[in-house]
Amino acid sequence: MRQKKFVVIGGGTSGWITALSLRQFFAHAQITVIYSQDKGIVGVGEATTPHFVDFLKETGVDLADFMRSVGATLKKGISFENWNGDGQKYFHPFKETLREFSIPRIFGHTCFDFYLKKLIREQLPLDDYTYAARLAYANKVDVDHCHFAFHFDANQCANYLENLARARGVQVVVGEFRQAVQDSAGNITQILTQDSAFECDFVFDCSGFHRAIIGGVYGQRWISYREHLPMKQAITFWQDADPSFPPYTGCIAMKAGWMWRIPLQGRVGCGYVFDSDYIDADEAKREAEHFYGQRLDVRKVLKFDAGRYENIWVKNCIAVGLSGNFIEPLESTSIWLQLSLLLTLRQFLSNIDDLDSHSTALFNELIGQDVDEKMEFVYLHYLTKRQDSAFWRDFREKTVLPQRIARLLPFIKRGDLKFHNLRSADLPSHFALRSYVSVCAGLGLFEKPMAIEHLDTIEPAPAAYKAQIESQLQQSRSQAQFLEALGCPVAPGNTEMSTP
Ligand SMILES: Cc1cc2nc3c(=O)[nH]c(=O)nc-3n(C[C@H](O)[C@H](O)[C@H](O)COP(=O)(O)OP(=O)(O)OC[C@H]3O[C@@H](n4cnc5c(N)ncnc54)[C@H](O)[C@@H]3O)c2cc1C
DSSP states (O other), X not given: OOOOEEEEEOOSHHHHHHHHHHHHHOTTSEEXXXXXXXXXXXXXXXXXXXXXXXXXXXXXXXXXXXXXXXXXXXXXXXXXXXXXXXXXXXXXXXXXXXXXXXXXXXXXXXXXXXXXXXXXXXXXXXXXXXXXXXXXXXXXXXXXXXXXXXXXXXXXXXXXXXXXXXXXXXXXXXXXXXXXXXXXXXXXXXXXXXXXXEEOSEEEEOOGGXXXXXXXXXXXXXXXXXXXXXXXXXXXXXXXXXXXXXXXXXXXXXXXXXXXXXXXXXXXXXXXXXXXXXXXXXXXXXXXXXXXXXXXXXXXXXXXXXXXXXXXXXXXXXXXGGGTEEOOSTTOHHHHHHHHHHHHHGGGTHHHHSOOHHHHHHHHHHHHHHHHHHHHHHHHTTOOOOOSSHHHHHHHHHSOOOHHHHHHHHHHHXXXXXXXXXXXXXXXXXXXXXXXXXXXXXXXXXXXXXXXXXXXXXXSOHHHHHHHHHHHHHHOEEHHHHHHXXXXXXXXXXXXXXOO
């Protein structure tokens, strides 16, 4: 059989995870990654979700080695700070598995959301009565009873994945994509760089914001999310490492958007995402400096249009990563979207040879739904009570409420948010119900007592569960101790190895 030829354009996170995923399924294929050193990678995208850990495990990566090599820390969720303008914070945790509750599973779900609803009904603080939040705010980690993700240095991660891909026989070419030669049906037969030609059966466009093929060659329709999500720019800056290595991404609401804080081993990666209709990059910098009480060096100013291509699979090409869509950084959805695209693709691998239009249309529909839901969940975070700046005062008036969130809001308001409400609002529920509950509770969107009268006797009761949390917390290590035990350079002196 002829050796299949894949060409991946782009050497950012999306390019490498695409090449490594292809290698898993096509052991004998020729896989070539072409990337431009001059253009470089965008260099942001340092907070992930547990799906990335799953990907590394499945790819056979030693997690401890990965963490040591890319300056990584563990992440237990996201801390949303001052989103209602009252100085308060709330935590959106990853799943915890300290123990099960006495509720029969519904469709395989553990129903942790019922416990959260019980807490809300009894006016108990979620962040004190849930293990992931307690751990996170105590700067502790526990890899056995909580799902976790990584924060990492984007450049180091790209280098790590490139080395891995090379070791697995992926051909790597540093070069500039110039042209796609197409046959009469529009399929790409050759990729031309400035000095070489690469034959291909299938192409993956991972060219980031350059959007070389799906946009550049095929000129697909862009569906902008700007009417919903008005963020248009971001400044990025670094701060000195935080020696307590908080195991969460910080998301701090600001006057015209929000700032991220991503604690890595050697630094904290920071940025301010804002609506440039209200402030410019200089004003964003000044506001961030005022917030931190220190001078900041802006590394990059990035501009973007939140949205997605209507079709990311066209002819024999699929766009993965920023070349296909970008919402905004809130909730770290981008690498997750890349991974779920590649996971979905597994069911369509036979269509890579047999390009039938029904399958590509179905694939485009599924991916489109996924991106749309993530955008809508991100939108939910902006339904805050802030009124302290023109941006926040105008937000609800100037943006269009996504239809499915509009359908969901009455259920949220009356405290009756169920799995089936997500379904009846047509949300494919890639975010678990407990995620919706955490964010709505944090923002104070539930206006009526939670409708869970039938579950008043949930076991363990909150007090008992909290006792278990506190006992487990005593046994957990701080993130600093955890990194030290891995032999990370932040804590020299102890080279003992353990796998997270
Ligand atoms: C402000 C901001 C914050 C973000 N934060 C997060 C986050 O916390 N979590 C998250 O999951 N995602 C985040 N993202 C998205 C994140 O950047 C991406 O998920 C990902 O890490 C990088 O995507 P990529 O590989 O598609 O693009 P890039 O990293 O930009 O890679 C593009 C590659 O294509 C190459 N290329 C481009 N044009 C050509 C050409 N003509 N010829 C050859 N090569 C070419 C480039 O050289 C580069 O190698 C953020 C994005 C922004 C803008």
